[in-house]
Amino acid sequence: MREQKYVIELQNATKSYGEAEAKTFAMQSVNLQVEHGEFLAVMGPSGSGKSTTMNIIGCLDTLSGGEYLFEGVNVGLLSQDQRALLRRNYIGFIFQGFNLLGKTTAVENVELPLLYRGYGVHERREMAMEALRSVGLEHVAHHTPGELSGGQQQRVAIARAIVTNPLILLADEPTGNLDTAKSIEIMELLRSFNKEKGITVLMVTHEMDMAKYASRRVFFRDGSIEKSEAEEQGL
Template identity: 85%
Template sequence: MEQKYVIELHKATKFYGEGEAKTFALQGVDLQVAHGEFLAVMGPSGSGKSTTMNIIGCLDTPSSGNYLFEGVDVGALSRDQRALLRRNYIGFIFQGFNLLGKTTAVENVELPLLYRGFNAEQRYEMAMEALRSVGLESVANHTPAELSGGQQQRVAIARAIATKPIVLLADEPTGNLDTAKSIEIMELLQSFNREKGITIIMVTHEMEMAKYASRTVHFRDGGIDEGYEKKVPL
């Protein structure tokens, strides 16, 4: 039976240091994300949203509490097992694109497929399929320097979805783009969510971008502001 929630945080805390130097980044966060949901995460710097995303992306672990991915307690996994979970089930999109400058678009998209063990022919076919899905098949052999900012972000999205992840984590995906390109990227993400059923969790500072999500949570002082959705309906 499929889990109702793909992501579950139960009383998750994260602290650094000991004694009087102990500092809490998260303080007992409870969060559930359903399959196929598009969640926007907002909040000021230092509110805990980035720490939460790092935990969800298996880049960090909570100091206490539990993180479940598809019902599996991630905290009980080894470092290698968490790396496999991240590699096989989670895609990442970053504000800065993070493309390799001297390689072509298709080669950039192939990179995570290389780590998954696909052969050269499989990698190329899967990468081209991903580029087609973002409308960039015609520039597959162009380097990032030959692409606009919006096109570079589309390549980054293609790279993130090439492995067919269950969850897509997007960290300020429109932060380096103008309004028109930002809308294009958000419409693209929204289409992947609605048509492919990919669960998306997106950090953003922009309310206009958050409106593309089906739900918004707001972090403040290491926790979720439970009244936020009532105060600011989307």
């Protein structure tokens, strides 16, 4: 991979549910191009199509019409197993609710994606500890989520998302459960991975203060892109 200018391209992408008069559109003719190394904030009111778009990009759902290209590959032509491999090998996910296993230590939570990839025990542990070091949490590696603050749990979730060195990070309201100070910590982390590691970041957020960390913002309304704007000032 890495020959294409765009890591993600949506071309007249449409997602509908139901038939005939009952048909509703979650996405309507969405055209979006994301370059390697971009930090994109996806914004819009509830029901605007932004979460559906992220699910399509994350290979968690499929289009009803149009095309989704990942590194120039038409994802719509891939089998379910091939989409699962694409998701596992190239995409990292960060969720608002952290989605950590409650009775499992931080380092074991971070190891999970490596387990699915078939890495050995020692290599998994070494890579997971390095990921925890990158988010400043090696000292709580053997703590369970219940022993960590909300900000620490989200940083563990970020370590889990980046441990496989993904091509893109999809972050769904990553600061939604955090106070302002912890939110800034998380955004600084995401920006550092974007700038220093070149990881492409796509983030859904309702918060303009958080969206300002992105290099570009795309606004959804009624299933379509309403406008797109670049961050001129930076932070």
